[in-house]
Amino acid sequence: MRSFSTTFVFAIFGQYDDLSSDGMAFFVSTSKEVLSAALPGQYLGLLNDTNNGNHSARIFAVELDTFQDAELQDISNNHVGVDVDSLVSRQAFPTGYYDDDTGVFQGLSLISRKPMQVWVDYDGTAMEITLTIAPLGVARPKKPLLQTIIDLSDVVQSTAYVGFSSATGSIVSARHFVLGWSFALDEPALALNISMLPALPSASTKLSARTLISNIAITWLALVVMLALAIGIGIWICVRQQCHKYSEVREDWEVPFGSNRFSYKDLFHATKGFSDKNLLGRGGFGSVYKGVLREPKMEVAVKRMSHNSRQGVKEFIAEVVSIGRLRHRNLTQLLGYCRRKDELLLVYDYMKNGSLNKHLHSRNGQVLCWSKRYSIIKGVASSLLYLHEDWEQVVIHRDIKASNMLLDNKMNGRLGDFGLARIYDHEATAETTHVAGTMGYLAPELARAGRPTPFSDVYAFGMFLLEVTCGRKPIFIDEHNNRVLLVEWVLEHHHNGSMLDTVDPRLGQEFNTEEVTIVLKLGLLCTYPSPNARPIMRKVMQYLDHDQSPPNLSPSYISYIMMAQLQYEGFDSHNMPCSQPIASVATVSGESSATILREGRRSV
Known part of the structure; x- marks a missing residue:
């Protein structure tokens, strides 16, 4: 050399x-x-x-x-x-x-x-x-x-x-x-x-160019309007309709993010007019469409939220500000956004393999092997550790679930949908008391206080662990047409010494017994009813990386859960508003039966 x-x-x-x-x-x-x-x-x-x-x-x-x-x-x-x-x-x-x-x-x-x-x-x-x-x-x-x-x-x-x-x-x-x-x-x-050496441009160059472009645009707009009026009321109406079709909303808070704003017209053409043929999925927030941008030539996913969506302007701003600055391989990358009238649009990298939810619960698709599931679990856990501890501020996601885990072309899991996220400084607390999230993943303390914490994310992550391993929703219908809580069902099998029988039957026997046991026990530990007794994400990563012995669940913990059978008569997980108080069964470990029972009653 x-x-x-x-x-x-x-x-x-x-x-x-x-x-x-x-x-x-x-x-x-x-x-x-x-x-x-x-x-x-x-x-x-x-x-x-x-x-x-x-x-x-x-x-x-x-x-x-x-x-x-x-x-x-x-x-x-x-x-x-x-x-x-x-x-x-x-x-x-x-x-x-x-x-x-x-x-x-x-x-x-x-x-x-x-x-x-x-x-x-x-x-x-x-x-x-x-x-x-x-x-x-x-x-x-x-x-x-x-x-x-x-x-x-x-x-x-x-x-x-x-x-x-x-x-x-x-x-x-x-x-x-x-x-x-x-x-x-x-x-x-x-x-x-x-x-x-050549001279650097002045600091005002960019601002001056923008002002010049703005003045030119205003001049041309005035000429077009005058010409339309001169030609006649018919042409004027056509021009107004065309402008109305692509009109957008711009506010002061958007100034720092202006360079990453997409035009509505570009997104309209990219998705072929938001055609149903380009529809990737629908949810409570609105719809997601596949699009192909002309410049630069690339595939994108466009999330389109309507004015009557549960996610409004406030949540839209939260997603732009939060995920726009986050950098982690297991988080979705926000490319830009657009606002038009009552519509809010976010533009992401297109994830060819869609959401994890589709791979877990579709009975017609290819079965996701255990090694991929474990890799996705570790990736999502790593992203939550980054959000809770490693970034410059604390980010609480508040909507962790399989449908918000997107899979890239290598089947790596990426956490998305930050519309409900809350951001605050380390050593501070989140200021919201509004209960938000998805039924089945909500921590029991949210029904009492409504204030989210990293531990409420940990609870949802625990439900996610059980869902990925068992291939069942947090609340599912059994063979007798009864509504069953997944966490309660796993606990019963653990009590009977048959916890491995809860593993997704589509996997057969092709899974790592040690890893499955760790994930199931972690799922129960993360859904502990007392938030401060749940593990932090750094501890969770140590379990998943085999740097820590698998967690043990005490007999008193099992005894409490077996006493806490809750009936969900008439309960509809799709129609119940998230703001209603929610009865939840969570898992516990290492406390006396009396303390556990008191905590459980408060949760209910």
Whole structure:
């Protein structure tokens, strides 16, 4: 591996002073092929979700990262990192430099819109990378920002490609500039002539362009109206009808998300006029249609909510703001949105395999094997851990169920539908007291207090675990035409020592007994009636990753549940409003019978 040296001047031009997309990187790659399959967002256009961390990627990068991604173990939303075959940095440091006179560390903001200079040197003999950064015009600091040993002999063997890559986000976008670049092998890179570098655009350029376009649009609209009036009332009516067909609603809160707004006209044509032939499904929120955008050419799913939907403007805004900034491989990716009159539309990546609900409960389709089910369970659990603990704020989903789990082309589970989500700061609590969600998945404490917590999500996740394993709805009809609670049914089998008999019969005997036992016990543990006694999602992941012994359910717990048989005479899970008090049977573990019975009575 030969030594190399490079220096370049860059600038990141974001829309806002304190918010940006994912950043940019300088890279060295063995092959161009790895870049052809790269993804945007947190992967910076270098890697993807399958080869990230794979030795075969053979790529080295210096990332200038402006978005903190918990999944990639980022230290902050303003750091410099050294990466090899993975965007989990070998070494990372906050952006800045050491002043030569005082030795004091001076912090820099990557999204300040100001040019900065970077020096990267690799000593092929010592296998040492040295990285330094400073504001443009400041001489190269004597003390580097970062220095570490890395063997790049596997990354570059005979031929190498050197360059830059950047990625922008779905909600907040940024422009990335390389104003000057010098590169050399086996010797220091030539110094850049600062006076010859091109100038950056002014901060008002984008605003001015928008104003100009707006003025042109207003002028043309006035001309069209005047022409229509001159020609006659008949043509004027036709023009008005055409404009009315595609009219949209715009409000102040949408300003930060304007660049990700789709036109109603584009979505109308993409879905062939929201044709029934393109209908993917219907629910209480409205309908979902498959669409094909013309530019860029891609398949999308368009969620169309009507004005009388249970999800209104407030919930619509919640979904745009929350999922638009979330980054996790097991969450659906929001591409944009549109508003028109009483209609609310969200645009997502199209999931070829539809919802998990279809694969679990359709008797005509192919049976989903246990290994796929377990993989989906772990993926959804990982996404909930991210929402509850690893993101910058706490996100309570409030509607976890199989129909909200979408499957991509590799059958990976992705949690979607954030229309009921609530977001608040860590160490705070959600301020809503409105009971929302789906019958069968609602935690018993919501009927009393109505205030959602991460533990109410855990309860719904517990019901989801039982549903995936047993292939039955939370409330199902048995062979005697009786309505049965799934959690109660599983508990009875556990009490009788026949818990494995609850496994979806379509699986036959083709399942991992240890994994099934863990999931069923976790489902019972997560649906404990006392919310504070349910496990947090980090604990759940430890069980699923086999880092923790399978949970044990105490005899007192089983005794209580067997006494708490509830009758659901005349109950209709589809027609009962979610705001009504709900009688629930939940599972318990490790408490005295008296305490358990008191908790159960309060739940009922």
